[in-house]
Amino acid sequence: MNAELVTELEAPAQRTARARIVSALGPTTVLAGIVWALVQPYRVTLLHPRGETFWFLFVEPPLLVIAVGLLFHFVILPGLLEDLEAEHAAAR
Amino acid sequence: MQPPAEHVHWLFATGFLLLGLCLLAEAVVGTEVWQRRAWRAYLWPGIAFALGVLMWPVMVFYTNSTLHMFAHGAWAQVLMLAGATELALVRGKLRSKWWRLAMTSGFLVSGTAFLVHEQNAWFFQRSAFLHHLLGWTLVVSAIFPLARSIRPRSQAAAAGFALTFVVVAVLLYCDRDVASVFGHISPLAGAPHR
Numbered sequence: 359m360n361a362e363l364v365t366e367l368e369a370p371a372q373r374t375a376r377a378r379i380v381s382a383l384g385p386t387t388v389l390a391g392i393v394w395a396l397v398q399p400y401r402v403t404l405l406h407p408r409g410e411t412f413w414f415l416f417v418e419p420p421l422l423v424i425a426v427g428l429l430f431h432f433v434i435l436p437g438l439l440e441d442l443e444a445e446h447a448a449a450r
Numbered sequence: 451m452q453p454p455a456e457h458v459h460w461l462f463a464t465g466f467l468l469l470g471l472c473l474l475a476e477a478v479v480g481t482e483v484w485q486r487r488a489w490r491a492y493l494w495p496g497i498a499f500a501l502g503v504l505m506w507p508v509m510v511f512y513t514n515s516t517l518h519m520f521a522h523g524a525w526a527q528v529l530m531l532a533g534a535t536e537l538a539l540v541r542g543k544l545r546s547k548w549w550r551l552a553m554t555s556g557f558l559v560s561g562t563a564f565l566v567h568e569q570n571a572w573f574f575q576r577s578a579f580l581h582h583l584l585g586w587t588l589v590v591s592a593i594f595p596l597a598r599s600i601r602p603r604s605q606a607a608a609a610g611f612a613l614t615f616v617v618v619a620v621l622l623y624c625d626r627d628v629a630s631v632f633g634h635i636s637p638l639a640g641a642p643h644r
Binding site: 430 | 454460475482483486487490
């Protein structure tokens with residue numbers, strides 16, 4: 359097989375892997391937060407409030423983890439994937 | 451209105467988790483792609499700087515001891531210095547790669563502050579255990595920002611650097627004001643809670 363062709367075939371696969379890995383960061387974080395909320399439901403005080411003070415209702419770690427995952431996925435990722443694709447297009 | 455200490459740890463964990471995700475993404479896509487948009491280039495150094503600024507209220511309000519105050523003050527300063535240095539590097543105001551050593555010093559000072567200000571033994575209770583573990587994690591992980599200074603294009607250094615923040619976030623999320631650690635808790639620690 360022509361080595362040049364192999365290089366051409368391998369490069370897009372590698373680039374796709376990069377896009378896939380970076381796309382998985384947000385959902386993985388959200389999943390981690392959901393699993394945590396299921397394993398320790400008492401950490402989500404909003405589900406069962408019993409006269410807790412402000413901070414116990416405001417700072418709920420599993421929800422914060424989910425929020426970070428969502429923030430990354432919907433705010434940071436779209437532009438990053440666009441730029442990754444643009445770089446690939448320029449490299450072709 | 452002052453939040454319990456564990457809540458402050460969780461809020462900082464959230465900041466560190468976001469910082470870790472940004473750095474992981476940069477390690478995966480490469481610095482050139484990550485810095486294609488100015489706001490993204492400034493994002494993680496900005497978060498690091500903001501976390502440093504937010505350490506000042508912690509220093510002011512959580513004065514359990516003089517040692518705590520010094521430790522929190524030192525963190526505030528090194529986080530701000532490391533964030534500001536990275537901002538200046540991105541902006542082009544600083545050019546030498548050796549300025550990245552500011553982050554190395556940030557790791558070493560933070561790790562040492564964790565170890566010095568935790569006066570109890572590892573298994574006294576969970577927060578003591580986590581402070582020791584966080585301290586050693588940061589001290590040992592200083593190798594990653596050091597490697598970034600020497601070889602700025604090293605993917606291993608960038609990934610290790612990013613994962614350190616994720617690990618720190620996980621450890622901070624594990625923190626409780628009074629709780630057992632692997633079944634151990636000193637009777638002097640007080641009544642444990644979930």
